[in-house]
Amino acid sequence: MDKTKRKAIIAGNWKMNKTPKEAKELLNAITPLVKDADCEVIACVPYVDLSVALEATEGTNVKIGAENCHWAESGAFTGEISTGMLKEMGVEYVVLGHSERRQYFGETDETVNKRTKAALAAGLKPIVCVGELLWERECDITEEVIARQIKLDLWSVTEEELKNVVIAYEPVWAIGTGKTATAEQAEEVCAFIRATVAKLYNQEAADALTIQYGGSMNDGNADELLSKTNVDGGLIGGASLVAEKFAAIVKAASK
Ligand code: PGA
Secondary structure (H helix, E strand, O other): OOHHHOOOEEEEEOOOOOOHHHHHHHHHHHHHHOOOOOOEEEEEOOHHHHHHHHHHHOOOOEEEEEOOOOOOOOOOOOOOOOHHHHHHHOOOEEEEOOHHHHHHOOOOHHHHHHHHHHHHHHOOEEEEEEOOOHHHHHOOOHHHHHHHHHHHHOOOOOHHHHOOOEEEEOOHHHOOOOOOOOHHHHHHHHHHHHHHHHHHOOHHHHHHOEEEEEOOOOOOOHHHHHOOOOOOEEEEOHHHHOHHHHHHHHHHHOO
16 A cells, blocks of 8 residues: 555634634644644634734645534534535635544444535535544454444445545544554555455555544654554544644654
């Protein structure tokens, strides 16, 4: 497999952190540090920060993403945000199916699929998150869990649409816990995801797919994780809130 066929992508997932004022400060600190990046750099920020984030990154190489979107164009869905709303603002990426959405907000593979289809139809690029629980890993069903998520989350996504999809492998037990998957564990599952996509689509489509690792990735372990053949980038939570740490990960991905 040829890693050079794929674009490395480092994306920050800010989760429920940073007010608009703080978002502006953080992005003003990040942008000069990552300006020479040889990878794609994204900050996925809370909805209320999108406007200032787009402004703060205008004319820079940092792209902005949202952290979710609804599948309907509009309607009676209190608290939800449509793809059209994001698109009109100039948002390019959207995180979908994050384990925190699945765990705390009833997100299922069916709703992740609906959101993914809607995002793609609107011209947004979804970062679709998959990952096993600790219990599932211990029961040795990681591959079954991941294959099921990939099949369901990407159901009816065309090969053409797949070109705009990023997959983030985030073992749930490694998120925000300080427990990073070893580089070998990350590589094993990212390779399995690619093989699954090759079966569903074809090898060429699978080879072109960017697969990120996420889960306590930081400036100390990024080098090793990103050196793996099938790890094409990272979805970064905690470390994306500290400009220097995030920039160091971007640097590791630029090598
Ligand atoms: P973490 O979060 O880097 O804080 O573990 C990653 C994520 O949830 O995307």
